[in-house]
Amino acid sequence: METIRNIYCIGRNYRLHAEELGNEVPHFPLVFLKPTRSVVKANGQEIILPGDCGQVHYEMEWILYISQSKPAGTSVDQVVGQMALGIDFTLRDVQSELKKKGHPWLLAKGFRNSAAITRFRPFPGFEKCLTKSFSLFKNGERVQLGKISDMLFSPQQLIDYCAEHFGLGEGDVIFTGTPAGVGKVKDHDHLELYWEDEKMGECFIRIGK
Template sequence: MKIIAIGRNYAAHAKELNNPLPTSPVIFMKPETAVLKDNKPFYIPDFSSDVHYELEVVIKINKEGKHIAEKFAANYYDEIGLGIDFTARDLQSALKEKGLPWELAKAFDNSAAVSHFIPKTSIADLTDLQFELKVNGETRQNGNTKNILFSFEKIIAFVSQYITLKKGDLIFTGTPEGVGQVHPGDKLQAWIGKEQFLNFDIK
């Protein structure tokens, strides 16, 4: 299982980080060891003093595919959930300044909190999906998939031209604006509509 993540897929988030809007999906990856499941607490690593939360809709690949045409891409996922892409922002900035890859800032252990998944057929409209993150009871991110630059199908088609997708792979589809730092003692809770998907503590 691998995690493929899409950067800068919401224009307002790209703007808040002073990043240009991409003309094709921005891809990075996390290893299986990044997964944090079952609402277990997230422990801030000692190599960063500025870890940020980034709430994202996550889609789960249901069969192997490569060179997938966009018109068939919807057949390659049947479940969705939520995830948080934890990012060591201070480390990421230092790496970017040197023109180096982001992996140390993005792919560290437990940097991908993942919720349970539900059938995509239970969602009335995947292109108008409201999702929300609260930190200590205060709404910090309030996103909607109608604002993504690249649709789920475009992402699957694009990635599969380079990387074979396999059953169980997860795709983090991008975060809306409102990202921010986590601190010990914080509680993170996330919803799709009225259903809660994440509820865990920062240590």
């Protein structure tokens, strides 16, 4: 897998997902981070997730890989060299408690194996991606369908925002947000990630003790 540095994640970037969890739709990108130790390959292997922290939810996302530093005014097509699909695994019960207390989400989002990433492929350019969709199948049934055109904040807006506030450089990745349909994973679930009709990755879930 390509070297990954910073992992920027965008929350509530699809209106229906924000609404399904009872959250307000944001007026600017909602950004949080995952540690690099949270990364795991979605290449058909078994992924071990916590079993003693309440429900674990899947959140499938389109991932952008930054191939160079972003000076002001640089377009998404100049900055993004590759793309992938991934799953932002979330400890939902833990996150709910953290949100009630106004605490950061790291405990719910940054645990080991919480950032599953497929193989990377060349980025074809934003215009070609705009009409595309991605899907997550759980045990053979499609549970999430995302359309790039439905994003509240475009890739250009996300890149500009992250670059302005945090900086962007080669090896950084952006999880661009999850569409509606998030749900619980169980022991032995089989998850498959598709870009249109191309399977880019898969994994099997093992709930630890």
